[in-house]
Every structure is written in C-alpha cells, then in structure tokens.
Amino acid sequence: MGLRWWRNFGAALAGVLLFFHGFCYSEKGPNYSFLQEAKQAPPNLYYDYIIIGGGTSGCALAATLSQNATVLVLERGGSPYGNPKIRNLDSFFANILDNSPLSPSQSFISEDGVFNNRARVLGGGSALNAGFYSRASAGYVKSSGWDERLVKESYEWVEKKVVFKPxxxxxxxxxxxxxxxxxxxxxxxxxxxxxxxxxxGGTIFDHQDHRHTAADLLEYANPKNIVVLLHATVEKIEFRLPDGESKPIASGVIFRDEVGVRHNAYRRDSKSEIILSAGAIGSPQLLMLSGIGPEAHLKAHGIPVILEQPMVGQGMADNxxxxxxxxxxxxxxxxxxxxxxxxxxxxxxxxxxxxxxxxxxxxxxxxxxxxxxxxxxxxxxxxxxxxxxxxxxxxxxxxxxxxKGPISTGHLKLRTTNPEDNPYVTFNYxxxxxxxxxxxxxxxxxxxxxxxxxxxxxxxxxxxxxxxxxxxxxxxxxxxxxxxxxxxxxxxxxxxxVRTIWHYHGGCHVGRVVEPDYKVIGVDGLRIIDGSTFNHSPGTNPQATVMMLGRYMGEKILGER
Missing domain, CATH: 3.30.410.40 (Cholesterol Oxidase; domain 2)
Known part of the structure; x- marks a missing residue:
C-alpha cells in the first residue's frame, strides 16, 4: 500500500473519530445535566458566548457554539419537559389560553386590537405553535445573502432531530x-x-402526537461547555467605552432570578460575544432597555442613551x-x-x-x-x-x-422599563x-x-x-x-x-439595526440572531428558518474563531 493510501485512510479515520466524538458526550432531553435554575447561579459568571433567550433560534445556536466554546443561555421561562400541555397535540390551545404568571405563553393585545402571545419557555415558539415545518423559498435564501450549501445542511441538521412526516x-x-x-x-x-x-409539509409532532421543540436540539450540545439557566430574566446589556475607542463595547448582562436576586454574566475575552435571541418582541425591547434605540423615546423612560438608533423597533410585522x-x-x-x-x-x-x-x-x-x-x-x-x-x-x-410578507408594517415602543412587561406593539394589519x-x-x-x-x-x-x-x-x-x-x-x-398566526417578526432588520453578519451596527461584541432580523416572514411558516438560522450562524461564528 502506498503513502497516499495511508494518508487517505488516516484522514477518513480521523473524520470517523471526530463524528463519534461529536455524539459520545451528547445528552437526551429532559435529562440535561446543564439545565439549572437561575437562583443556583453564582453572582458573577464568565463565558465565551452569552445567549439571551433559549428559544427557537437560541437553542440551535447554543448547541452549535458549545462544540468549540463555552456557552451560557439565559432563558426567562421554564422547561418544556414534563408539561403535558406542551407535549400533547390535543392541548395545543391550553397554553395559549392560559394567562397565569407561570404559563409558558405570555399573552398581549397589539395596539391593533388583536389577541396575541409570546413564548416564555425553553424552546420558545416551538413549544407553543401549531408545529408546521416548511423551509424558506430559494428566492428568500438568495435575497438574504446566505450560503446555500450551509443553509441546506443547517435545515437537515434540524430535521434529523425534531421534524416528522404527518x-x-x-x-x-x-x-x-x-x-x-x-x-x-x-x-x-x-x-x-x-x-x-x-x-x-413537515411537523414537529411525532406519530404519537407528541411535540418536539427546539429544546431537543440541545441534545447536539457538548454538556461540558454549556449551562442553561431557567427563570433568568435579563434586565439589560451593559456597555463600556474604553479610552480611544469610537464604539461602545457590550461587556456583560445583568439578569435576575425568580426570587429577584441579581446576577452578572460577562464576556470571557475580546473574542467573546453577547447574542440576543429573545425574539421579535424581546430583542428590540431589550436593546431599548439597554440604551440602544430612538433617543427621545429612551430619554422619556429615563434610560441613559448608549447609541441613538432610530430603527430599533421599526418594521414590526405580523402575517x-x-x-x-x-x-x-x-x-x-x-x-x-x-x-x-x-x-x-x-x-x-x-x-x-x-x-x-x-x-x-x-x-x-x-x-x-x-x-x-x-x-x-x-x-x-x-x-x-x-x-x-x-x-x-x-x-x-x-x-x-x-x-405572505406582509408589506404592511408597524412599530414597537416601551411601555415600562420592566423587561417582564409587554411593550406597545402595532402591526398595522x-x-x-x-x-x-x-x-x-x-x-x-x-x-x-x-x-x-x-x-x-x-x-x-x-x-x-x-x-x-x-x-x-x-x-x-x-x-x-x-x-x-x-x-x-x-x-x-x-x-x-383579522387574527394572528403568531408569525410576527422585525424590529431589528438586517441593514437597519444589524449588519449582514448580524452584528449590531455601531457597537462591538453584540449580535442579534432571531426572527426580529427578518424583513419578511420566510415562506409559509418561519419556525424552520428560525431554527436553521441558529445553526447556520453558530457554524459561521465558530468559523471566525
């Protein structure tokens, strides 16, 4: 056998070992060792990536980043596991109609007079929605400037874990x-x-009519590199402006646990990042609460202005x-x-x-x-x-x-400075x-x-x-x-x-609030990766593309390290 054969064999063997290594440390939900209550967290934490929101995009993103970096996920809700109202198809409307403080669904009424809901649970909207799964059109992928090969691979990564034929x-x-x-x-x-x-189309309900949420994508995670804190409500992102720097730098976040105790999470080093994945309502809301948004609006709420950014909260749309x-x-x-x-x-x-x-x-x-x-x-x-x-x-x-679309858009404004309160949202149906x-x-x-x-x-x-x-x-x-x-x-x-189909999006559009690589314009160390960046809803249902985007950008970010 020649030298070339041995080289090829060695490369193939290394690939096989790497493949199995990627799964030998995986854990199955709901028995994740890295799932913890926020009240168990120490006062100060340091991670490579701090993800705000363990939702439809955040779970896919966290699982991917944990392959080669330490990840902290801050989720304001609880676990979807063990909740029959989430698991069973027959209970689809039970959570949507549940207005209790511990409900995984937080109801709100838009300024248009339409009843709506936002997720408050690990797995995000995938723990509440009707489960339909369909990819974005080829035209949408192309217009977004995404790598078509990596998009396809990222969709398939999601589908292997949580998608079924109805x-x-x-x-x-x-x-x-x-x-x-x-x-x-x-x-x-x-x-x-x-x-x-x-x-x-596909569905995230299996043949026993049991729901599989984005939280199941955490089975791909490296449990040694990730911690998911439940009932961790982020109050704001902190920034600093070092001498000689022209841009504010996102340095950490302040969050409180379910008993009201505050904790701090900080970027580990200059390569580290904070990533907002709090959804189309939560992400623009938290940007404003952190001092990035329309200057007059922030001052009216007594929020110190870090960066005047009038497009935060604009372009809100609901199909x-x-x-x-x-x-x-x-x-x-x-x-x-x-x-x-x-x-x-x-x-x-x-x-x-x-x-x-x-x-x-x-x-x-x-x-x-x-x-x-x-x-x-x-x-x-x-x-x-x-x-x-x-x-x-x-x-x-x-x-x-x-x-589709829609073409009609509205805006989001703060109601209070409490992150748990719903903001004012207008969709202009x-x-x-x-x-x-x-x-x-x-x-x-x-x-x-x-x-x-x-x-x-x-x-x-x-x-x-x-x-x-x-x-x-x-x-x-x-x-x-x-x-x-x-x-x-x-x-x-x-x-x-008119009613909602829970496909609202926008508020942090690409080209207006974030760059094509989802870095927030005008600051360093901060990205937004979720449906708030969408200019239009991708295809018939956004959840497939929101999950895909988490995986896709996780791969992109790891490639930059």
Missing amino acids: PMLQWQSAVRDGLLEAGVLPYNGFSYEHLYGTKV PMNALPIPSPRPIENSLAQVVGITTFGSYIEAISGSDIIRSWFHRPPEQSSNDSTAPKGTEKTLKAMHTMMKATVRGGIILEKI FKEPEDLQRCVEGMRIIIKVINSKAFSKFRFPHIPVQLLIDMVVNSPVNLRPRHVGASINLEQFCIDT
Missing part, C-alpha cells in the same frame, strides 16, 4: 383534495420545500390570518396544520381540526365579552343556534388563510392595499374548498358559507370594531376579523 387522516386529506379542486396546483406531495401548489370555522356532521381527528396551499398571488391556505379547536374558537374571557352585534336582521337566532350546536357537538375544524387583496383572494379559495366535492362529507349541506361568514363576524375573534358590511364585503371581513 399522518394525513380524513380531514387534512379532504382539505388537500379540496385545494386541488379549487385550482391550487400542482400537487407536490410531501416536501419541506417552498413550492407553488398544494403540498404536505394576518383570517378563517372560517366549519361544523362537521361526522367525527374528525384532532389535527394541526399539515397541508398548505401556496398560491401564486401570495396567500397560504392551511387547516386545523378537532373538538378542542372549536371550543377554543368560541372561548372568550369574561373581561373581553361584549354584547355588540352586527348580525344582519333576522339572523341572530340562527347564529345563536349555530354557536350552541358547535359547542354541543364539538365537531369541526377551521380553514384559514394567511398572506392591511395598511397596504396589496396585503388586503391577498386576503380577499385567499378567502375566495377557502370558500371554493368548502364548496368542493372533496370536502362535502365534512360540512352540513343546509349551512351556506354566508352563514359561516356571519358567524365569524359575530364571534369574539378580536377587539376591533365591526362594520355592517363585514358580512357581505370580503375586504371589510378581512379587516374586521
């Missing part, structure tokens, strides 16, 4: 066939890719969702989004089904109750009868549409006419699906679509005013009955 039972199959009958073509089968037409609930004459499965119709005009059609879905649709907290009605004259008794019927039969589902037109076209597709032959066995023939529209207009889906024409004009219907 079972596709009767309801979802009928929606799929109805979409095809409605002209959302071609049929692309099962795929993670963003493809025009109708397809079956608006409108839907029709459909009572069913036959029992149907509990299912969350599995099928999607990706239209050429910019609307995405999905569906969910089951008893808990219908109960939640008609749920209204007492403080949000109202006797207001804009029902057409003579239909009030019919609508009340339908509400009673659906509550009694608890059979049915919802077909929804959401628009349908401010731009193109967004509204996409909603109207999406609703027309939904109506075609409901009227399709494929879907006929899941609807009562004596209940016309118009009555379903009337029912939504008179349901407590938000706090927005109702207009008389909302039942007969789809544009007004979209405006009056």
Whole structure:
C-alpha cells in the first residue's frame, strides 16, 4: 500500500473519530445535566458566548457554539419537559389560553386590537405553535445573502432531530383534495420545500402526537461547555467605552432570578460575544432597555442613551390570518396544520381540526365579552343556534388563510422599563392595499374548498358559507370594531376579523439595526440572531428558518474563531 493510501485512510479515520466524538458526550432531553435554575447561579459568571433567550433560534445556536466554546443561555421561562400541555397535540390551545404568571405563553393585545402571545419557555415558539415545518423559498435564501450549501445542511441538521412526516387522516386529506379542486396546483406531495401548489409539509409532532421543540436540539450540545439557566430574566446589556475607542463595547448582562436576586454574566475575552435571541418582541425591547434605540423615546423612560438608533423597533410585522370555522356532521381527528396551499398571488391556505379547536374558537374571557352585534336582521337566532350546536357537538375544524410578507408594517415602543412587561406593539394589519387583496383572494379559495366535492362529507349541506361568514363576524375573534358590511364585503371581513398566526417578526432588520453578519451596527461584541432580523416572514411558516438560522450562524461564528 502506498503513502497516499495511508494518508487517505488516516484522514477518513480521523473524520470517523471526530463524528463519534461529536455524539459520545451528547445528552437526551429532559435529562440535561446543564439545565439549572437561575437562583443556583453564582453572582458573577464568565463565558465565551452569552445567549439571551433559549428559544427557537437560541437553542440551535447554543448547541452549535458549545462544540468549540463555552456557552451560557439565559432563558426567562421554564422547561418544556414534563408539561403535558406542551407535549400533547390535543392541548395545543391550553397554553395559549392560559394567562397565569407561570404559563409558558405570555399573552398581549397589539395596539391593533388583536389577541396575541409570546413564548416564555425553553424552546420558545416551538413549544407553543401549531408545529408546521416548511423551509424558506430559494428566492428568500438568495435575497438574504446566505450560503446555500450551509443553509441546506443547517435545515437537515434540524430535521434529523425534531421534524416528522404527518399522518394525513380524513380531514387534512379532504382539505388537500379540496385545494386541488379549487385550482391550487400542482400537487407536490410531501416536501419541506417552498413550492407553488398544494403540498404536505413537515411537523414537529411525532406519530404519537407528541411535540418536539427546539429544546431537543440541545441534545447536539457538548454538556461540558454549556449551562442553561431557567427563570433568568435579563434586565439589560451593559456597555463600556474604553479610552480611544469610537464604539461602545457590550461587556456583560445583568439578569435576575425568580426570587429577584441579581446576577452578572460577562464576556470571557475580546473574542467573546453577547447574542440576543429573545425574539421579535424581546430583542428590540431589550436593546431599548439597554440604551440602544430612538433617543427621545429612551430619554422619556429615563434610560441613559448608549447609541441613538432610530430603527430599533421599526418594521414590526405580523402575517394576518383570517378563517372560517366549519361544523362537521361526522367525527374528525384532532389535527394541526399539515397541508398548505401556496398560491401564486401570495396567500397560504392551511387547516386545523378537532373538538378542542372549536371550543377554543368560541372561548372568550369574561373581561373581553361584549354584547355588540352586527348580525344582519333576522339572523341572530340562527347564529345563536349555530354557536350552541358547535359547542354541543364539538365537531369541526377551521380553514384559514394567511398572506405572505406582509408589506404592511408597524412599530414597537416601551411601555415600562420592566423587561417582564409587554411593550406597545402595532402591526398595522392591511395598511397596504396589496396585503388586503391577498386576503380577499385567499378567502375566495377557502370558500371554493368548502364548496368542493372533496370536502362535502365534512360540512352540513343546509349551512351556506354566508352563514359561516356571519358567524365569524359575530364571534369574539378580536377587539376591533365591526362594520355592517363585514358580512357581505370580503375586504371589510378581512379587516374586521383579522387574527394572528403568531408569525410576527422585525424590529431589528438586517441593514437597519444589524449588519449582514448580524452584528449590531455601531457597537462591538453584540449580535442579534432571531426572527426580529427578518424583513419578511420566510415562506409559509418561519419556525424552520428560525431554527436553521441558529445553526447556520453558530457554524459561521465558530468559523471566525
């Protein structure tokens, strides 16, 4: 055997050993040795990377960075493990409707009058959402300036751990066939890719209907190099300005544990970084609380200005969702989004089904109750009868549409200087006419699906679509005013009955607040890696790309060390 053969053999052997080494120290959730309560932490800590937020992006980022550096994750919520409301598909709405102080979901109402939620748990939004998994379009990846090869590898890294093929039972199959009958073509089968037409996407629920969150990606972590502190609420990022330096340098963070004791975490050396991964609400909020944001706004709250940055909190967007609930004459499965119709005009059609879905649709907290009605004259008794019927039969589902983008954007402002308080958030739903037109076209597709032959066995023939529209207009889906024409004009219907699909993003856009490498403009030692950097929502659902981005940037950062 020649020298070349031995060299090749040695290189291959080294690769195999490295591969196994990467997994020999892995641990399985929920039995992570590195998961601790913040109150157990010492007063001062020093790490290579301090990640603020153990969410959808933060977990992937932390697991990756821990391969070759020490990592501290500061998560304001608790663990998703051991919580059946998070684990079980049937309990999807339980956490969203839970307003208790310990809930993994922190509710808020946008200034638009739309009910919303933000995650407060390890794993972030992946512990609360409907689980649909679909990659960003090729065009989105290209426009973001990402390395396409590393993007593909990063998606696959996520998918090996937390993504599954859904079972596709009767309801979802009928929606799929109805979409095809409605002209959302071609049929692309099962795929993670963003493809025009109708397809079956991935899900983070396994075949036992158990959820797998981004926290499971920590199984990739090196347990010797990582600590995850739970119930660690970051109050602010600290900065220093050494003599002769023109930029402030992020030096550490101040956080408090669940009993209110303050702790400090510091960068270990000049190569170390602080990384904000607190999400589209938390990241711009924490930047402002730390003194980076619009100068007048910060001064109004008594916050010392570190850097005047007027674009922090700007460009907030939420993909608006409108839907029709459909009572069913036959029992149907509990299912969350599995099928999607990706239209050429910019609307995405999905569906969910089951008893808990219908109960939640008609749920209204007492403080949000109202006797207001804009029902057409003579239909009030019919609508009340339908509400009673659906509550009694608890059979049915919802077909929804959401628009891409969106083009319409708003802003975020501080309400208080308490990081646990929700800021003011305005999304300006349908401010731009193109967004509204996409909603109207999406609703027309939904109506075609409901009227399709494929879907006929899941609807009562004596209940016309118009009555379903009337029912939504008179349901407590938000706090927005109702207009008389909302039942007969789809544009007004979209405006009056808009809901969130929890895909909000923005507030720290690339090119405005962060550089293409996600370093915060104007300061050193600080990056933002999460959905707050997105100018538009990537594809039908952002969670795949948010997880991918954590892995992707973790690899990029390690390559710079």
